[in-house]
Amino acid sequence: MIKIEHTLVYYLTNTVDMIKINNLNFGYSKHKPLFKNMSMQLSNGHIYGLLGKNGAGKSSLLKNIAGLVYAQSGALDVMGFNPAKRQPALLEQICFIPEEFYLPSVKIDAYVRANAPFYKKFDHQYFGNLLKEFDIPVGQKLINMSYGQKKKVIIAFGLATQANLIIMDEPTNGLDIPSKAQFRKIMASAMTEDRCIIISTHQVRDLDNLIDTVIMLDENDVALKASVQEITEKLTFKRVKEIDESIIYAEPSLSGYNAVMPNYHQEESKLDMELLFNAILAEKIKFKPLFN
Amino acid sequence: MNNTFNINRFGLLLRRQWLDFGKIYLLSLIVIFGVLIGFYAFNIPKAQDGLPPMDLNYVSLRFRYPIFGIVGFLFISIVASSYFSNLGQKSKAIIDLMTPSSTFEKFLAGVFYTAILSVASYLFIFYITDFAFCKYIDSSFSTFPYDASLTFMGKITHIHGIHAQLLNDEMDFEEYRGFSFLPFLVTSIFLLGSVYFNRFHYIKTAVSVVISVAIIMYIVYLSVSKIGENMVQITDSQNNEKIAFTIIFVSSVILCLFFWVITYVRLKEKEV
Incomplete structure (x- = not known):
């Protein structure tokens, strides 16, 4: 009992990983996995x-984090507890x-x-x-x-x-x-x-x-986990008239293209979440080295 | 903090469950009350119809037995079958499962509402209905002249007036003690059904019970026939009855506990 309270106090008074997901495998049927060896920490x-x-x-x-469903394998730790125990x-x-x-x-x-x-x-x-x-x-x-x-x-x-x-x-x-x-x-x-x-x-x-x-x-895993600051440091979101080689992903718009490109010159830009979402889904491999 | 059982948390859970379950429960109780009143009103003898049928020195009210059994079975089984039915619906299950109380407390609350409260409230409702109608019979036949002498088991019995006897006075509980745990067994089966099935809990549980009982009876019949081949049956009816009632009682206790344990495990494993 005392151990549980100490664990909670520790998690709530320090900046720590509140949620630790290690090699999580989950799916509603064994032949169709939803997560394959997913790992992630949330603080x-x-x-x-x-x-x-x-x-x-x-x-x-x-639902996995809340303990409403059970993983097939892997470890899930939420504030020192196994959520599956509810x-x-x-x-x-x-x-x-x-x-x-x-x-x-x-x-x-x-x-x-x-x-x-x-x-x-x-x-x-x-x-x-x-x-x-x-x-x-x-x-x-x-x-x-x-x-x-x-x-x-x-x-x-x-x-x-x-x-x-x-x-x-x-x-x-x-x-x-x-x-x-x-x-x-x-x-x-x-x-x-x-x-x-x-x-x-x-x-x-x-x-x-x-x-x-x-x-x-x-695709059964975390495609991107990055802070908004990290994203805008590494990428810039711009409106351009023409597409060049530096552009990782672009979508046509009324006045040209909405583009995502590497932020080589530390330019400030506002994160366009919708554009980033589409970009990651379309060009996952190109983004991977940037957010390793 | 005790993560398995805490009496305060359990009290809070009972209160919380009442918020959702209580209204349906009270409505069912009112319906049952109405059904009992209807059956009694339809079946009790009326003074204007003349001398009522008598069982020795009391008015015969034998219709009460099947009513007590059938209505009671329906009531406790329906209540038990609806208790965890929320868990079959995603929208309700999430809120219920995320309530900060242990699975054991949630299970115990289920046992309390289905096995204890529903059985006790049914007995109470039946008792007061029976009591009211017996008093009504007594008062409506109070001026009816009835005086008879009859021989019963070699003794002459004198009967003065017409009276109704309450069911719980009339019933020989010694004779039925073997079945005293059956209501709990019924609630445990239907409680398990409510957590096991996601939809149509009552029908699916009833069908499962019928099929299981049929299979068990067939296996027992086959086994007894096989064992009893070329054997002569020697009966000691009184002793056999005692043994049979003991077996019924013990097996209903064991089965009830077994179904409760499975219900607890299913509740622990329940996913949304």
Whole structure:
């Protein structure tokens, strides 16, 4: 018991790898693996953006980290725990916002009364503030709310648990345009040094200016894991009129091409996540030496 | 922090589960109450129909036995079959599995709601329905003249008036003690079905039980026939009955524990 508490304190007070994935093999059927010998470390103090094509395994990776599915082989360590054991000490440190969820037919306060006591650090005042910010009608039953409103409630609840590992699967799905901006603002303010936030999404533009590290999944493995700073140091994203040999990848646009090229001259450019995503998928081999 | 069992966390879990499960449970209880009232109202003798059929010195209410058994079986099996049914739906399973309590606590909460609460509440509902209708019979036949003397087992018995007897007074529990663990066995089977199957839990569990029982009975029949070949049967009915009831009781306890253990293991292994 004492060992478990010490482990948690250690993970929450130092900048360490909160999640260690070593040679993870996972698949829904033995003949069709989703991850082959995947290895990766995720630390606290970061907001990771998890990107990938449909079926690349974004949700499955999140479920593996949360202990909702079991790996065929390999090791998974989350804050010193094996998530597959689903121990309460770890579960109360994880806030998992799934893409599809169900909320019971009760009012928000009844839901909070039933679920919040499981989380020792639950912050009721912060929860109230988040509901206000999201403009959620408090007296309404959860079942009568729209999908977007429910999503906001579950996000607010998850953040108010003060969990150290926040996992979000497509959190902006169902949110309207102002809510997406609110979401980005809230997530940015929720980031603390002892927290690790992983957000999976298809809508890369929703994560603009929010994430600090990009993780891209492709072909059963991690195709790219690099911080935004590292990416913009090594690559430059430009609009060009003509394609030359220095360009690694380009997409036609109205006024020429949107291009990705090596940043030989330390130019400053803004990361175009959508362009990077397409570039990595199309020219994986060319990018590999840059992000070894 | 104890990661296997903590009484406070278990209490919180019971409260949390009630939020979701409680409404369906209470509604089922109301339906069962209505069904029992309907059966009783339809079957009890009415004063205007004349002298009711009697069992020795009480009004015969034999319809109660099948009602008690069938309605009780349906109620406890349906409740047990719906308990972990959420885990078959991705949207509900994630929230349930991520609740910070141990798998053992989640399993124990399931046993509490299905085996303890549902059986106890059914017995209570049945008792008060039976009690109310027996009192009603007593009052409606109170002015009905009935005085008889009859010989029962060599003794003359005098009966004055018409009275109804509660089922739990009428039943010879000594005779049925062998079956006293059966309700728990039924709930354990259907609880396992609720975590094992992802959809159509009740039907799939019922079909599995029917097929398994048929196979077991056939194997037992074949084995007994083989063993009993060229042998003469000597019966001591009273002793045989005692042994049979003991076997039923012990095997239902063992099977119930076995199904609970499998349910716990399945719950641990449950994936979304």
